[in-house]
Amino acid sequence: MAYSEKVMDHFEHPRNVGEIENPSGVGTVGNAKCGDIMRIYLDIDDNQVIQDVKFKTFGCGAAVATSSMATELVKGKTVEEALGVTNKAVMEALDGLPPVKVHCSLLAEEAIHAALWDYAEKHNLKIEGLEKPKSDIHEDEEEEEEEY
Amino acid sequence: MGKFIYLDNAATTKTDPKVVEAMLPYFTENYGNPSSVYSFAAANKEVESEQREIIAKSLGAKTNEIYFTAGGSESDNWALKATVEAYADKGNHIITTKIEHHAILHTAQYLESKGIQVTYLDVDENGLVDPEAVRAAIRPETILISVMFANNEIGTIEPIKEIGAIAKENGILFHTDAVQAYMHVPIDVEELHIDMLSASAHKFNGPKGIGFLYIRKGVKIRSFIHGGAQERKRRAGTENVPGIVGMGTAAKLAYATLDERAKYESELRDYLIDRVLKEIPYTRLNGDRVKRLPNNANFSFRFIEGESLLIMLDMKGICTSSGSACTSGSLDPSHVLLAIGLPHEIAHGSLRVSLSEETTKEDIDYLVDELKKIVARIREMSPLYEDFLKKEKVK
Amino acid sequence: MGKFIYLDNAATTKTDPKVVEAMLPYFTENYGNPSSVYSFAAANKEVESEQREIIAKSLGAKTNEIYFTAGGSESDNWALKATVEAYADKGNHIITTKIEHHAILHTAQYLESKGIQVTYLDVDENGLVDPEAVRAAIRPETILISVMFANNEIGTIEPIKEIGAIAKENGILFHTDAVQAYMHVPIDVEELHIDMLSASAHKFNGPKGIGFLYIRKGVKIRSFIHGGAQERKRRAGTENVPGIVGMGTAAKLAYATLDERAKYESELRDYLIDRVLKEIPYTRLNGDRVKRLPNNANFSFRFIEGESLLIMLDMKGICTSSGSACTSGSLDPSHVLLAIGLPHEIAHGSLRVSLSEETTKEDIDYLVDELKKIVARIREMSPLYEDFLKKEKVK
Numbered sequence: 001m002a003y004s005e006k007v008m009d010h011f012e013h014p015r016n017v018g019e020i021e022n023p024s025g026v027g028t029v030g031n032a033k034c035g036d037i038m039r040i041y042l043d044i045d046d047n048q049v050i051q052d053v054k055f056k057t058f059g060c061g062a063a064v065a066t067s068s069m070a071t072e073l074v075k076g077k078t079v080e081e082a083l084g085v086t087n088k089a090v091m092e093a094l095d096g097l098p099p100v101k102v103h104c105s106l107l108a109e110e111a112i113h114a115a116l117w118d119y120a121e122k123h124n125l126k127i128e129g130l131e132k133p134k135s136d137i138h139e140d141e142e143e144e145e146e147e148y
Numbered sequence: 149m150g151k152f153i154y155l156d157n158a159a160t161t162k163t164d165p166k167v168v169e170a171m172l173p174y175f176t177e178n179y180g181n182p183s184s185v186y187s188f189a190a191a192n193k194e195v196e197s198e199q200r201e202i203i204a205k206s207l208g209a210k211t212n213e214i215y216f217t218a219g220g221s222e223s224d225n226w227a228l229k230a231t232v233e234a235y236a237d238k239g240n241h242i243i244t245t246k247i248e249h250h251a252i253l254h255t256a257q258y259l260e261s262k263g264i265q266v267t268y269l270d271v272d273e274n275g276l277v278d279p280e281a282v283r284a285a286i287r288p289e290t291i292l293i294s295v296m297f298a299n300n301e302i303g304t305i306e307p308i309k310e311i312g313a314i315a316k317e318n319g320i321l322f323h324t325d326a327v328q329a330y331m332h333v334p335i336d337v338e339e340l341h342i343d344m345l346s347a348s349a350h351k352f353n354g355p356k357g358i359g360f361l362y363i364r365k366g367v368k369i370r371s372f373i374h375g376g377a378q379e380r381k382r383r384a385g386t387e388n389v390p391g392i393v394g395m396g397t398a399a400k401l402a403y404a405t406l407d408e409r410a411k412y413e414s415e416l417r418d419y420l421i422d423r424v425l426k427e428i429p430y431t432r433l434n435g436d437r438v439k440r441l442p443n444n445a446n447f448s449f450r451f452i453e454g455e456s457l458l459i460m461l462d463m464k465g466i467c468t469s470s471g472s473a474c475t476s477g478s479l480d481p482s483h484v485l486l487a488i489g490l491p492h493e494i495a496h497g498s499l500r501v502s503l504s505e506e507t508t509k510e511d512i513d514y515l516v517d518e519l520k521k522i523v524a525r526i527r528e529m530s531p532l533y534e535d536f537l538k539k540e541k542v543k
Numbered sequence: 544m545g546k547f548i549y550l551d552n553a554a555t556t557k558t559d560p561k562v563v564e565a566m567l568p569y570f571t572e573n574y575g576n577p578s579s580v581y582s583f584a585a586a587n588k589e590v591e592s593e594q595r596e597i598i599a600k601s602l603g604a605k606t607n608e609i610y611f612t613a614g615g616s617e618s619d620n621w622a623l624k625a626t627v628e629a630y631a632d633k634g635n636h637i638i639t640t641k642i643e644h645h646a647i648l649h650t651a652q653y654l655e656s657k658g659i660q661v662t663y664l665d666v667d668e669n670g671l672v673d674p675e676a677v678r679a680a681i682r683p684e685t686i687l688i689s690v691m692f693a694n695n696e697i698g699t700i701e702p703i704k705e706i707g708a709i710a711k712e713n714g715i716l717f718h719t720d721a722v723q724a725y726m727h728v729p730i731d732v733e734e735l736h737i738d739m740l741s742a743s744a745h746k747f748n749g750p751k752g753i754g755f756l757y758i759r760k761g762v763k764i765r766s767f768i769h770g771g772a773q774e775r776k777r778r779a780g781t782e783n784v785p786g787i788v789g790m791g792t793a794a795k796l797a798y799a800t801l802d803e804r805a806k807y808e809s810e811l812r813d814y815l816i817d818r819v820l821k822e823i824p825y826t827r828l829n830g831d832r833v834k835r836l837p838n839n840a841n842f843s844f845r846f847i848e849g850e851s852l853l854i855m856l857d858m859k860g861i862c863t864s865s866g867s868a869c870t871s872g873s874l875d876p877s878h879v880l881l882a883i884g885l886p887h888e889i890a891h892g893s894l895r896v897s898l899s900e901e902t903t904k905e906d907i908d909y910l911v912d913e914l915k916k917i918v919a920r921i922r923e924m925s926p927l928y929e930d931f932l933k934k935e936k937v938k
């Protein structure tokens with residue numbers, strides 16, 4: 001599996017692993033059946049700035065690395081800015097992922113969105129551009145050519 | 149390079165240097181095409197036939213019952229596809245199992261698309277096929293039973309003798325994919341009533357790209373690769389002489405040491421299994437505890453995903469696998485682990501460790517020590533483990 | 544051992560020592576299964592892909608259009624059988640020629656037994672296929688045209704570009720068996736409109752047991768060997784890494800010297816042809832004088848039976864053949880020589896001499912000198928010659 005050095009670094013030394021007690025928002029996405037679950041905890045202050053973020057991930061190397069990178073990318077950002085941290089941005093920050101692992105980075109984006117959604121619900125906020133997260137993101141995953 | 153411990157001998161093995169040495173002259177010196185008339189090349193026909201004899205002897209078979217192929221996958225494809233063709237007038241039903249290697253499973257699925265009926269037998273929680281289930285699945289139109297000798301992931305050795313007897317009793321051909329078993333456990337095709345058997349040289353310290361199919365005399369067999377008159381007109385293609393010599397040499401070496409290797413490896417395997425089960429909580433052994441390949445151990449660690457585990461072990465210089473190598477491109481959990489009843493999330497967290505005669509107790513100790521740390525670390529990161537601990541607390 | 548002159552390079556070639564050297568580390572050091580996760584083995588995936596690239600470049604193809612197989616026969620079988628399956632809804636007719644290698648011919652005959660319609664085109668007295676005959680054979684249900692690039696017995700190079708253009712014009716797939724041509728004549732799959740191409744490493748100083756099939760992107764292709772996910776899920780089986788490295792290395796070496804080799808060999812070939820035709824009476828050259836493989840010469844000596852000739856040459860240390868090596872088990876005269884119109888008794892007395900870059904003018908002189916003596920000696924023994932001489936006298 002050809003992982004970039006960045007991916008390996010984040011895999012070997014994942015940033016922000018853990019839990020936050022009484023988080024502002026927490027989101028869990030994925031499905032253990034597919035072999036990956038990601039949970040993101042957010043601590044958001046009154047100015048809607050993400051003060052702290054932690055994650056836990058049950059998943060492959062790419063899933064761990066994207067979780068780690070995603071938490072780094074959203075930390076210190078406003079809620080609005082955090083919404084802009086897409087899977088593309090995470091992948092780019094990691095110097096890319098093998099094609100079969102692209103969906104793992106989607107998981108990170110979804111987990112952040114899910115945590116933000118939880119935060120919005122708890123605080124009765126409406127966040128522009130945030131949609132209710134799907135629970136299973138593996139529906140439309142595609143590999144290369146089909147037939148055998 | 150630091151530590152390097154190769155524990156994925158079920159994926160492939162190191163070619164024995166003695167094997168390479170035996171092959172070498174056939175590249176640059178005795179490179180003739182064995183089908184040629186002149187003596188320089190015709191001598192290679194002899195050499196080939198010596199290798200065939202070594203292999204035949206190791207199975208209790210006859211020399212002209214061994215057909216060289218390019219490996220286990222070709223042998224499996226050949227056995228199934230050719231039988232279905234040759235016995236089309238007898239019937240269109242074959243029996244196999246849910247835990248076969250993909251070389252059998254995907255071939256069977258292909259045959260289904262051509263109108264062949266296939267029964268995929270269940271296995272029990274240890275991966276064992278019930279011979280009585282084989283018997284029960286037999287129909288008047290059954291032409292072939294194909295049950296693997298030993299499973300490549302969980303190492304379970306199937307009741308081949310019993311299944312062979314049932315096949316024989318019912319006049320049905322019996323094929324076994326022995327790619328993992330050949331040269332790791334003793335096999336006698338007479339005693340076990342085996343009509344066809346697949347093997348691949350790179351699983352017993354021979355070279356890659358060469359294997360064989362044993363076909364009992366009397367079995368109607370069609371070609372799979374059509375063309376020249378090689379292999380008694382059954383398998384076309386210029387013979388891979390160095391490969392054949394490599395396989396023969398590997399078979400000779402492996403046959404001579406079979407018993408002591410099996411003893412050595414299974415003791416080490418048991419030591420590994422005992423330590424892991426005792427020292428790492430929430431862990432299970434997959435596959436039968438006793439009816440198992442001497443060199444195979446397969447564990448599931450709850451709350452853990454296999455790939456992370458493999459990569460972390462790799463960082464420590466340890467080569468292992470989570471399922472079969474050839475499906476590691478896929479993200480699905482192993483069909484074998486699902487067939488023995490593991491839930492998806494546990495099937496994802498499995499580890500296969502396959503030893504060789506070169507593996508030492510120190511290697512195993514190093515593996516287990518690292519494994520303990522790594523499993524603990526990944527669990528720290530796992531939301532499933534978090535949930536589990538919370539639930540435990542509530543209790 | 545005395546004299547040893549190897550002039551059967553169309554049957555197989557010596558593996559280049561540089562090729563063997565390149566292969567060696569992949570047996571005992573970098574022996575990992577390329578599909579494995581850990582870096583030790585995954586590195587072999589890279590190595591594999593480098594070889595694929597070398598080969599792709601040599602054909603003007605893309606890297607992911609090269610699929611490794613166990614040799615030319617498998618490639619040929621795959622191309623025909625998989626196309627017939629994948630395009631079954633389009634039609635059931637294929638066009639090929641009467642002078643194909645058995646790997647194509649026997650496969651086509653097998654497909655006929657499955658209900659496929661096959662047109663076997665005639666060739667002219669030089670073994671050339673007429674592109675207009677290809678066009679005329681096309682039917683609405685034609686799905687594949689398979690014409691060999693160069694014939695393995697008589698060396699004739701077919702009008703591939705013209706046939707490719709006709710195939711393209713008519714939206715029909717074009718496969719060529721280039722086992723004899725690849726690395727002996729330049730090939731560009733774009734320029735020649737080739738959709739699939741078979742090759743085998745041992746014909747260009749690579750190892751036996753490895754080859755490839757080029758499949759143009761966009762061609763619907765089914766697996767021939769089902770199983771693991773190797774070769775983009777198209778060809779199952781643990782990759783033969785040493786073989787692949789051997790083939791890639793051989794391709795690289797051969798590609799760099801293609802032009803000079805072709806020039807050297809064809810000059811030597813012409814020298815051989817001129818001497819034989821001039822110095823041995825009642826002799827003809829088979830195959831086209833100009834459109835011919837640089838390393839091939841094929842003669843028919845009237846009143847002579849081929850096997851005797853081969854054995855006597857062998858006694859003088861010269862390795863040659865009468866037809867293709869893989870049919871030497873058979874006693875029938877070559878289907879190729881019959882197709883170019885030779886009567887049976889003349890077809891029996893043919894000799895194929897195939898050179899390599901190591902062949903010297905001295906070798907050729909020695910061959911011709913011995914050949915003269917041997918042909919004379921066999922004719923002495925031949926009742927056909929006796930009859931002929933008597934008839935001549937009467938005239």
Ligand SMILES: Cc1ncc(COP(=O)(O)O)c(C=O)c1O
Nearest residue numbers: 385386614615616644695722743
């Ligand atoms: C034209 C042609 N096609 C196919 C083959 C088969 O190749 P292989 O023997 O490597 O399978 C050969 C040589 O034997 C050949 O000359």
Ligand SMILES: Cc1ncc(COP(=O)(O)O)c(C=O)c1O
Nearest residue numbers: 219220221249300327348780781
């Ligand atoms: C049980 C079993 N069958 C078949 C195969 C296929 O063998 P090969 O990869 O040599 O084609 C393997 C190994 O990959 C195997 O373990």
Ligand code: FES
Nearest residue numbers: 036059060063104
């Ligand atoms: S998380 Fe699904 S494979 Fe990476």
Ligand code: FES
Nearest residue numbers: 848850873874875
């Ligand atoms: S005379 Fe011997 S083959 Fe016919």
